[in-house]
Amino acid sequence: MKAKIALITGGYTGEAEVSFKSSAFVNSQLDHDKYDIYLITVTKEAWYYEDLDGKRHPISKADFTLPLHGDILTFDLAFIMVHGVPGEDGRLQSYFDLLDIPYTSCDALTSALTMNKGYTKAILSDIPELHLAKSVLLFESQRPEALKIVESNLSLPYFVKPNAGGSSIGMTKVKESAQLQEAIDKAFDAENTGKQVIVEEFVTGREFSEGIFRNSKGELVVLPATEVRTTREFFDYEAKYVPGLTEEITPADLTVEQQERAARILREIYVRLNCKGMVRVDFFLENDTDKFYFIEINTIPGQTPQSFIPQQVRAFGMKEGDFYGELIETALQSK
Structure with missing residues (x-):
């Protein structure tokens, strides 16, 4: 049956x-x-x-x-x-x-935790070879003084985004102080994102996204990375879903050492957060230092035809249907 x-x-x-x-x-x-x-x-x-x-x-x-x-x-x-x-x-x-x-997918605790970007960064803060941009987490009660908190703790430019949102909805890159209040309000008011905002210092570097999953044999499989190059100011909602605005290179042009380092980091993130199924980790490779900076983890990554995971599955030499079937069989084993 x-x-x-x-x-x-x-x-x-x-x-x-x-x-x-x-x-x-x-x-x-x-x-x-x-x-x-x-x-x-x-x-x-x-x-x-x-x-x-x-x-x-x-x-x-x-x-x-x-x-x-x-x-x-x-x-x-x-x-x-x-x-x-x-x-x-x-x-x-x-x-x-x-x-x-x-x-x-991941279980309830991991899913709830990873939707909260600020809390996730706290859990991952001591992973070897992984770096985190300096940031502040703002709560609704701090909204009247948010501008002062950000400017007294961080240096321009900033990324301002809902702390529990996805698809870059409500996100703004702020390059001057006059833009900050509008960006904070936009992030706070994003629908169903928890009324929390995270503001991070901008990291200058190449942007990557990479999937990892546990197969039916219990093995952690790291997929080839995708490099993101966009004509937009940053990888926002339009850049993600409007054809022609972004160049996506899969597999990414990384040295063997960088690939191995990224794989070590991804496996540690997956285990540290007790992930299950497929997840995708986004990160920067800083230009001047060659350091990997964590952006966020996505526990229900997009699966549109142009999404990263399907690209990476194909680059890995696997058919998408076989990949999704593997996720099903692995989950059924847990029953």
């Missing part, structure tokens, strides 16, 4: 648009002869499965079952493809833990 997989998409933030594209690509690559795939949309208004006729069938939130054509379908696994809230911050993971349904 084929395993029934709930491929979950949507979400409660502006990242839902990306989630729909990611889940559509994953669905197109998975082996439907091996798995029964049901695309489940999660929004604030409803959770549902839409059949081929366009009819929506509500999910029972009490036990995550699907009443369909007189039957009650249960799922063997949740393949979570929801970027942002509630798929990347631990909420869905907690829900599935309560129902004893395995899933493909």
